[in-house]
Amino acid sequence: MITHDPYQVLTSWNHSFHFCDWSGNLSFLRMLSLYNNSFQGTIPHELGRLSRLHRLYLDENKFSGVIPTNLSGCSNLEVLSLGGNKLAGSIPHEMSLLSKLVGLAIHENKLTGGIPPFLGNITSMEGFSAGGNPLGGNIPDTLGHLKSLTEFYCYDCNLYGSIPNSIFNLSLLVNFSIPDNHLTGSLPLEIGNQLPNLVWLQLRNNELTGVLPPSISNCSKLRILETFDNNFSGKLTIDFSKLRDITYILLAKGNFHGRGEADDMRFIDSLKNCTKLVALDLGECNFIGVLPISIGNLSDQLSKLSLRDNQLFGNLPSSIGSLVGLTFLDLGLNQFKGKIPTTIGKLQKLQFLSLDSNQFLGPIPDAIGNLSLLNKLFLDSNKLEGKIPPSLRNCKELNGLNLAYNRLSGNIPKHLFQLPSLNYFLNFSQNRLSGSIPSDIKNLKTLSNLDLSYNNLLGNITSNLGECISLTTLNLRGNRFQGVIPSSFSSLGGLGALDISENNLSGRIPQFLERWKSLEYLNLSLNDFEGEVPVVGVFANASAFSVWGNNRLCGGLVTLELPKCKEMGIKKKRFPFFILVIVIAPTLLILLCCVYLLCKKKRNSQPSQSSGxxxxxxxxxxxxxxxxxxxxxxxxxxxxxxxxxxxxxxxxxxxxxxxxxxxxxxxxxxxxxxxxxxxxxxxxxxxxxxxxxxxxxxxxxxxxxxxxxxxxxMPKGSVHDWLHSSAYTSKLNLLQRINILRDVATALDYLHNRCQTTIVHGDLKPSNILLDDDMVAHVGDFGLARLLGTELNQNSSSGVKGTIGYAPPEYGFGSEMTSCGDVYSFGILLLEVMTRKKPTNNMFIEGLSLHKFAYMALPDHVIDVIDNDAIVLQSTEANARKVEECLVATIKIGVSCSVDSPPQRMKIEIVVNELQRIVDMLQNI
Structure with a gap:
């Protein structure tokens, strides 16, 4: 359709060539945008001929290969956008020739080779986006030359090292986003004065340390402050009243407790001016103190509030009911006490509410029934009592309800089973509920997880449970159910775990249990079942089921050591007794002679100790x-x-x-x-x-x-004796202590990872570590041990779980015993061995613990907390430095093992390797 072509640029486009093969000349092209298509293959190197090109958008396609070096021929290029492709290789050095480049976007590719320092020579750069590439390396100091830089995005780039000081001199920086890397070091105290134009500060999931500088208060344009999952510490002293545009404050997983003080939450007062605040996440920050009434002054735009896993105490202020914009509220794992304020019923937009693992008492307020949009409700692990309120029937969107580990009584209310949305979990375990399971439970046809364990429920198990066909876990353990397993259970073929132990159930084991392919765990122990135990399906794996405590069972796997089942059917004719005597007596005599000779031979051969x-x-x-x-x-x-x-x-x-x-x-x-x-x-x-x-x-x-x-x-006594008994005049030296700790870690590694069934010791402490003549450590006392996946994995709220000071914090909130719990106990044991201070020492008050005592000494003051008897003066300064290095490494292991969060604890196999490395270092000094 083009009729006027004065420069004859289209003469080669005729019927002799398909238009896809046309080699026309677009040398005057200023912008080429192929954004968000499905182009694939390599980027054509011919693009480098477009010397007048200003903007090139190839992002969100499927280009592969490397970034063409020929693009350096686009000498007038200002914007190059290659994000969202499959490009590999490194950023080519020829890019340094693009001296007019203002924006470079290479995010979401497969680029490696680090951020090249030569990018600092493109002084016109205003925006750099490289997130989502496995670049590696560090942030080059030369990027501090980019004085016009306003946006820097390098999330999830596998970056290491510290943030160069030169970056903090880029005063025009607006968005600084470097989350999900491995960056270390601290922030400069004057960051708020150096970067006054910051709008986004995203530092989450790195390894940054030090305080959050109070000068952040001067970043008056700040909207996003995201520092969670780092190692920041020190009291939080940012004055948020100056940050009127702030929308997201996400500081979780820090250590913001001020030493010797219990008013860590005072900064809440300064948030009242933050009228645009949408999310406030302060979970796992080690805050200690009361939650001020001013919490109710926060923005009515606030949608998410999390203070989970801190050490907040006192009553929950009724002013919490003023936060009417909340859709998510998590105050679990604190020490709140008193009654749950009825004003919580004013939060009618709430979809998630967790008050678990506190010390709330009294009844569950009826006002919770006003939360008609609620999806999940966690009130477990408190001291709540009374009946389950009927008002919960108004929570028509509820799909998960956890009231476990309380003191609730009365019958299970039928109205809860009229909630069609209840499809995720329903947990009433560890309460004082009575009566039978209502037949209305058949309405919960989409429910996945039901736990009614350890109550006072009785009668027959309702056959209507068989209509809950979506169940994947069912736990009725520790009640007073009687009768047989309902035949309707055959419909529950999707169950992965069934626990009906510790009841009064009887009858034969139903055949349908052996046919369920999805069943991975079955506990029938401590009932009165009779007859033969199957040997197929789940019954073919001794670690997957338990029938312990049923005295009338027979057969099954040999490892169960049950009596053989009596043969049924036609009675066989009795063989004449006198013939049996004639046949058996000589044979028995020969056998006795053989046994005698073998025993005599063994005595004469002087067997080794291990065969005694x-x-x-x-x-x-x-x-x-x-x-x-x-x-x-x-x-x-x-x-x-x-x-x-x-x-x-x-x-x-x-x-x-x-x-x-x-x-x-x-x-x-x-x-x-x-x-x-x-x-x-x-x-x-x-x-x-x-x-x-x-x-x-x-x-x-x-x-x-x-x-x-x-x-x-064990002739050398226990580690406790060596540490704390005055009868032991000699003391353990440093190498002996590390050897003992390595021995204990090796034993734990064996129990957790090298046994056929994972074994949790459950009560690791110095008095249970015994020493032989060679000072080799032996772990003993398995009275609280749990074999995971067997009948010994029995926990209850009344059951002892370890020893105070050594038991991990999660056990106090009713969590199941795990290998992570043993690792916590080992961490405390290690710190006690190195400091000779018990975790229950009188000095550990007002929030100070053995863990914090050691943590605060790292890395420069470790020598001050080590037991003097473990430190031997070295002949040379070099050796002294090596010893101190060993001490720091050892305390780091103890601190890493004894953190509150189970997933963050060091793996025991890594502990073994690290302690062996320290032993080797000490032996070479």
Whole structure:
């Protein structure tokens, strides 16, 4: 259609060529935009001929290959946008020739090779976007030459090192976004004066340290302040009243507690002028103090508020009800007390509400029923009592409800089962609910997870549960249900976990359980089931199911050690007894002779120590009585919550000393402790675990139950004795301490990662670490152990979970015991071994703990917290520096293992490697 062509540029476009093959000349082109198409292949190097091109937009396509070096021929280029493609390789050096470049966008590609320093020579640059590339390297100091730079985006670029000081001299910088990297170092105290034009400051998920500078208050245009997932510390002193345009304040996972003070939340007062605030996330910041009434003065635009996992105490102010714009409120894992204010019912836009793991008491307020848009409600792990309010029926959008670990009573209200939206979870466990399961539960056809464990529910399990066909987990454990497993359960073929243990259920194990392909965990223990245990499906894996405590079961896997089932059908004709005697007697005589000869041969061959007394050696009450001189007080060498430990000598143990642990069966939980320890020892054997010789389950001379465990005696006592007993005049040196810690870590690594079934020790502390003649450490006392995925994984609110000071904080809120909990205990153990301070020391008050005591000493003051007996003066300054390096590395391990958040704790296999490295360093000094 073009008729006027004075320069003849279209003469080559004729019918002889397809238009896709036309090689016309567009040398006067100023802008080429192919944005958001599906072009693929490499970027044509011919584009470099467009010397007059100002803007080139190739972003959001499928270009691959490298960035063409020929683009340097576009000497007038001002904007180059290549983001959202599949480009690889490094940023070519020829780009430094694009001296007029104002904007460079290469984000969301596969570029490597780091941010090249030569980019600092393009002084016209105003915007640089490279996020979402695995660039690596650091931020070049030369970028400080880009005095016109206003936007810098390098999120998720695998960057290391510190932020160069020169960056903070770019006074025109508006958006500075470098989240999701590995950047270290601190922010300059004058950042707010150096970068007064900041609108976005995004630093999340790095490794930055130091304080958040108060000068940020001077960034009056700031809208986004995002620093969560770093290591910032020190009291938060930013004056937010100057930040009137701020919309997002996201500071979670810092350590903003001011030393020796408990008013960390005073800064809330300064937020009242932030009328545009939409989100305030201050979770896991270690704030200590009360939540001020001024919380109610925050913006009515505030949609998200999280103060989760701090140390806030006192009553929750009723002024919280003024935040009528909230859709998300999380105040869980604090120490709030008193009643839940009824004003919370004014937050009618709420979709998520979590008040879990506090100390709220009294009834659940009826006003919660006003939250008609609520999706998820977490009130678990408090001290709430009374009945479940009927007003919850008004929460028509509710899809998840957790009221576990409270003191709620009465029947389960039927009206909850009229909520068609309830499809995610319903958890009423660990309460005092009574009555039966309402038949209306059949309405919850889309519910995935139901937990009614540890209540006082009784009667038959309603067959209507079989209509909840979407269930993936069902837990009815620890109630008083009776009767048989309803046949309607056969409809629940999607179940992955079923726990109906600790009830009064009876009958045979239904065949449909062995046919469920999705079932990964089944617990039928402590009931009255009878008949044969299947051996297919879930029953083919001994670690996937439990039938313990059902005395009328038979058959099943050999490892269950159940009696064989009696043969059914036609009774066989009895074989004449006298013929049996004639046949068997000579055979038995021959066998006895063989046994005698073998035993004699073994005695003459002087076997090694490891082939001596096995763990299944049988001993009686009388033998143990004699071994300990009648459990004489002078032989008492230890005492625990459920037991007394005596030193003794068994006649059958070659006169070697043993340790006899006698269970105090009148103590609550002693029976379960004995069973747990027997089961744990049956599954483990390791150099750094205490060797068990045998167990005894019998009666004493008065007919009372008697249970005991017999261990190899450890002549060097416990680590607790070496640290804290005045009877031990000599002390552990540094190398001995690190060796002991490595031994313990190695044992934990074995229990967690190298056993067929993961074993959680549950009570790691110095008194349970015993030393042999060679000062090799052995972990003992498995009375609280849990074999994950078996019947021993039994936790309840009344159950003991470790020892105060060593047990992780999550256990206090009702969490299941995990290997992460053992890692926390190990971290505290390590810090105690190195500082000789118990976690319950009187100095640890007002928020100070052994963990914080050690953390605050890192890295420059570690020598001040180490036990003096562990430090030996070195002959040279170089050696002294190496020792101090070892001390810092060791304390870092202890601190990393004992952080509050389980996922952030150091992996035990890494701990083993790090401690071995420290041992090697010390041995070379």
């Amino acid at each position: 007394i096995e763990r299944f050696l049988k001993v009686s009450y009388n033998q143990l009585l004699k071994a300990t001189d009648g459990f004489f007080a002078a032989n008492l060498i230890g005492e625990g919550g459920h037991s007394f430990v005596y030193k003794g000598i068994l006649d059958s143990n070659d006169d070697k000393s043993v340790a006899v642990k006698v269970l105090h069966l009148q103590s609550r939980g002693a029976h379960k402790s004995f069973i747990a320890e027997c089961e744990a020892w049956r599954n483990i054997r390791h150099r750094n675990l205490l060797k068990i010789i045998t167990s005894c389950s019998s009666t004493d001379f008065h007919g009372n139950d008697f249970k005991a465990l017999v261990y190899e005696f």
